[in-house]
């Protein structure tokens with residue numbers, strides 16, 4: 001549309017064409033108002049019935065809520081209008097009429113169930129606070145990419161259709177690939193590692209991961225966005241430094257560029273960029289602290305994975321982002337390297353938000369023989385991972401990295417209750433469409 005003016009840019013004295021959705025029509029008798037909403041905000045359009053062309057008034061006031069219109073007219077100062085200006089219309093075009101019955105009320109006066117919202121995302125994202133989530137999500141990804149660039153990374157894209165999985169066979173979605181069995185990839189792990197021995201050395205990827213999660217939870221999706229990092233010549237502590245840097249950069253970007261959106265979500269006053277170093281607890285300290293909270297019916301012992309209630313109790317205790325380091329090797333994946341002086345102790349780490357796990361990472365096993373042994377111990381056939389393991393025979397440097405759940409970052413940053421609120425079109429056990 002030529003010469004369209006965003007409502008937020010309309011200045012008194014301007015002759016403008018504004019275009020957007022009919023947010024509300026208020027008919028007070030002799031005078032009536034139409035509130036027009038666009039990406040930038042809202043503006044009042046005033047109708048003085050006695051002084052205006054009858055057809056113009058009829059069009060303006062007869063149009064259903066949420067229809068798309070364009071209004072050409074003059075912008076006037078009006079202290080009683082919500083934005084101190086209003087448009088006095090000269091002509092109105094109805095570009096797309098909306099039904100009178102809407103499945104969802106975009107003005108937000110009537111609350112809708114999450115499932116209704118997800119079925120009608122187009123209407124749902126007309127709400128300021130819902131739109132804000134996705135504008136902030138975009139800012140998070142922009143900031144994260146920028147931080148990776150500052151760390152000297154190259155952005156890569158790895159295949160999502162693969163012949164084998166990484167984390168054992170249980171959470172894979174099988175598909176048919178020209179008559180052969182294939183899978184949707186559950187992690188870029190092996191492929192990003194392969195790039196460590198390439199000339200790129202330090203890489204990141206923002207892309208989808210697919211996991212056939214067995215349980216329906218507020219923090220698991222079947223299609224999620226993974227933010228992955230991997231660097232040659234890094235150990236696990238350097239990988240943790242990079243992780244902290246990237247997560248803080250995401251918060252900083254949002255604090256700097258999304259104040260209005262945070263206000264729309266009602267969290268602008270409480271929004272804090274994490275400061276100082278994230279505490280680093282060992283796994284042993286973590287289970288001791290969880291046991292000391294008395295929140296669990298059964299005490300945790302060395303080798304247990306942290307149950308959800310345990311994570312929550314520890315999160316409340318620590319009260320900020322933190323790392324859990326030095327996990328028992330047996331509960332971390334085989335591709336994670338053990339400490340040189342203690343084979344039972346892995347260099348794997350998790351980075352936690354008080355509410356949940358955000359990141360898993362570690363230093364990787366780069367020694368060919370150890371790696372192949374790891375596959376065997378995991379019950380995986382090293383031969384089907386030949387494409388991966390054999391590159392470890394041709395000069396694979398020591399390296400470390402991590403994977404960060406994009407939706408979990410959005411969710412915890414904004415205090416969303418359900419991870420589905422951080423995805424436009426979530427995939428879960430009940431939801432394959434839209």
Ligand code: ATP
Nearest residue numbers: 211213219220221224357358359360403404405408
């Ligand atoms: P969890 O213990 O919460 O199931 P995980 O340890 O299985 O997570 P990882 O394999 O370590 O997950 O993946 C790295 C990160 O990816 C996780 O820390 C999390 O932020 C994110 N993630 C993993 N699975 C999912 C999922 N199903 N939905 C959304 N995010 C996920």
Ligand code: MG
Nearest residue numbers: 171211213220
């Ligand atoms: Mg999991």
Ligand code: MG
Nearest residue numbers: 305350357360
């Ligand atoms: Mg986990």
Ligand code: MG
Nearest residue numbers: 350357359360
């Ligand atoms: Mg994990």
